[in-house]
Amino acid sequence: MMDFIGQSYGFFRSDPLSSFIGMFVVFFSVLTVIYSIGFMRGKKGLVRYYIYILLTIAASLGVVFANHLIVLMIFWGVLGLLLYLLIGFGENERVSYTAKKTFIIIGGTDAFMLLGAAFIWYLSGTFDMDKLSIALDNKIAVYAYLCLAVGAFAKAGAMPFHSWVPDTAEDAPTPVTAFLPASLDKLLGIYFLARISLDVFQMNGAMNVFLMVVGSVTIVAAVMMALIQHDFKRLLGYHAVSQVGYMVLGIGTGNPIGIAGGLFHMLNHAIYKSCLFFSGGAVEKKAGTTDLEKLGGLVKVMPVTFMTFFVASLSISGVPPFNGFASKWMVYQGVIESGKSGGHLWIVWLIAAMLGSALTLASFMKLIHAIFLGQPSRERKITDERIQETGLTMLAPSIVLAALCIAFGIFAYSGPLKAFIFPAVQGVVFSGVWQAGLATVLILIGIVLGLVIYLLGSAAKTREAEVFMGGEILKDIPDMRISGAEFYNTVQDIGVLKFMYRLAQEKAFDIYEVGTKVTFGFNKVLRSLHNGVLSTYLSWCLLGMIVLFWILLG
Amino acid sequence: MIYLMYVLMFGFLLTAVIGLLASWIDRKVTARVQYRVGPPLMQPLTDIIKLLGKETLVPVGASKTAFLLAPLVGLASVILVSTLLWLNNINPKESFIGDLIVVVYLLTIPSVSIIMGGFASRNPLASLGASREMKLILGYELPFLLAILVPVIKSGLSIRLGDMLTAQMQNGVFIGSWSGFLAWLVVIFCMQAKLGLVPFDVAEAETEIAGGAIIEYSGPGLAVFRLMKNMLLFTLPFFVMILFMGGLRFDGIHFLYGVLKYVGLVALITVIRNTNPRVRIDQAVRWFWGPMTMMAIAAVLLAIWGR
Secondary structure (H helix, E strand, C coil): CCCCCCCEECCEECCHHHHHHHHHHHHHHHHHHHHHHHHCCCCCCHHHHHHHHHHHHHHHHHHHHECEHHHHHHHHHHHHHHHHHHHCCCCCCCHHHHHHHHHHHHHHHHHHHHHHHHHHHHHHCCCEHHHCCEECCCHHHHHHHHHHHHHHHHHHCCCCCCCHHHHHHHHCCHHHHHHHHHHHHHHHHHHHHHHHHHHHEECCHHHHHHHHHHHHHHHHHHHHHHHCCCEHHHHHHHHHHHHHHHHHHHHHHCCHHHHHHHHHHHHHHHHHHHHHHHHHHHHHHHHCCCEHHHCCCCCCCCHHHHHHHHHHHHHHCCCCCCHHHHHHHHHHHHHHHHHHCCCCCHHHHHHHHHHHHHHHHHHHHHHHHHHCCCCCCCCCCCCCCCCCCCCHHHHHHHHHHHHHHHHHHHCCHHHHHHHHHHHHCCCCCCCCCECHHHHHHHHHHHHHHHHHHHHHCCCCCEEEECCCCCCCCHHHCHHHCCCCCCCCHHHHCCHHHHHHHHHHHCCCCCHHHHHHHHHHHHHHHHHHHCCCCHHHHHHHHHHHHHHHHHHHHC | CHHHHHHHHHHHHHHHHHHHHHHHHHHHHHHHHCCCCCCCCCHHHHHHHHHHCCCEEEECCCCHHHHHHHHHHHHHHHHHHHHHHHHHHHCCCCCCCECHHHHHHHCCHHHHHHHHHHHHCCCHHHHHHHHHHHHHHHHHHHHHHHHHHHHHHHCCCCCCHHHHHHHHHHHCCHHHCHHHHHHHHHHHHHHHHHHCCCCCCCCCCHHHHCCHHHCCCCHHHHHHHHHHHHHHHHHHHHHHHHHHCCCCCCCCHHHHHHHHHHHHHHHHHHHHHHCCCCCCHHHHHHHHHHHHHHHHHHHHHHHHHCC
16 A cells, blocks of 8 residues: 555556545445445436446546546546436436536536646646646636636535535435535545645635635535525535535645645545435435425434434534544634734634534534424324334445544544545644543543433433423424424524525526526527518628628728 | 543532532522522522432433433533633643634533434424524624634634633733723623523523423433533633633632632623513524624724734
């Protein structure tokens, strides 16, 4: 393994960064395949499905280890096509629209990347990434960087190229969502962003600020959208967008601790988001719906799924001592460090990131209430309260990932950071303090203390009782049920948020919808010229001829 | 092993004793304001012991584990935070367990535990109360985060609590400056909301949703929640003291000042809670996102300015 790192093989090359990402690409692929065995059972076209999955693994490894820009872009393009094909396995009637939208956004940004590669050739005359180190001191270099960054943003799902992620999350089969937008696309998109920001180009202050703006806006805007969703897969999709913000922000800080935090967050995100989608998929499989209004009270039916979902929810919300906290904490330090070199904008980035974390917590509290806790819906398909977990192939991946959420949080320093991140990012210095292992031990001591208090009391012997509703009986008045889907309606109506939410409902922030409108707008203008009246066409011809003669002979 | 002693002595025992005392002060003052005699000194402790003897009821259909585990997690996090604050305050030179960001995150766990407990109760009133608690967190978190940046800026962009205490020992307490004072005011309001006291007791609102998130709790579960809230009555003001008022010092007269600062803060909390009506949740969120955030931004700008 060690001999493998740092070697060059023709168009390919491996270094600590690409090796660790390649390793996790394979890890998530294995889990997805295991999960698919359970989830996709009985679906049509399974042979094609697994072939596409295997091709995706191969193409992803190609992207990670490619050293030649054009080779990288070929694999990148293949990945876009495979994503399109895999989304097609969804069973929703909107799925063809979603697949087309995804393909257009990814394909369109791929075109930008090609343009960026052309600029790089113009500037340096080589496509080998390890030989490049371009200073961002002229316009062409800046354009080249932006073009390549756009590709990375679209792949990872950063704003404003995010709108395919929530749609895909809602319509594609759950393993596909867990596999591509939630884990692999994040790993690859952020890998490419890190690669161009750390190696191919020499970043300057202005470009770092640009990255931090993109990161902060993505964090807050996407999580605000997540708050109001009614479909849990779509809600998770918006979080897949929001979390990219932390990674972009981390890389944008430009100092080792921030970059290491961003990369660590990328890894952690892939872990907990796959876990969330896997657990959510189990609920979908059993309950037959992803609509929050039609679920509720599943904790007794699916206790293991609840545990994995809960652990992953706490991780993504950044609750210590789970892994999401460890990486967010490093990103925050990076942001504060960036303030030491002058400027006061770090305050804005820090507040956006930390508030985003509270909003994430809020939307996951809503999810947990609406799916697992709270009162069951009358429309819930599972009516009895026996334990009905899904099969082992669907449970095992979630359990493994939930265990990793805990392990990577508690042993962050001695485990993943030391093994994967620090070799890739040199010179990380912590300015804060977080002794995760000790803190966990102390929390456990605290829980034991609480247990002692319980045992001093009567908690060992419990009695079941109907819920207290001031004398009313809950079963007789089903209207009293609170699903949780409408928890944040009060927040939605406050001041400027109301206006922003209305714009978002009209899809004013969706680059695909806006692009469609602009394109069809042109169409409208051009179409009005084609009105079928011969004399109009003749007069246009005449006008054209006059112009041509005037230009050519004048 | 030494850490076990820290946790038991400082994090749990000392914090609980002071918290129960503070709770007594709070109840006594409230009673005097309302022309009542008020409870005897041991009443808060007696209440908890009495609750331990009561039956533990679990709502039908609720997950017993989630329902009974929620209070324990809340209590454990308060114990951890207070251990951390005590040790950082006793020896500011040496950093222990966590920094400012860690404390801010750990301080949301008690609220999360109340929310989880409410959700696990399967009671619509509890769901309602818990969702209000969550919205309240969203509300106060923005001004709170802004306000605690003032000590960060003033101590030269350090997020270690020890550095903040050292900076205040050398250059005077942060509350003495304009920015520090404004930020302190904001934090006082946020603290009131974090403690779930009037005017921000929307999550429990006894007269309206009958205890809200904790409506189904009885016996030991309720006792642990009560103990957690009483301990927070020490932990949160102590945190504010460390950030803005120079913390607690143990040399001679300074120790007395420290005690006075703490009693003053508890008195302030009590006065606010006795002179205000309960606000609606949307009013609370508007209040925190409007005037409080403006004030916090002003404090941050002043701090950058150096005032």
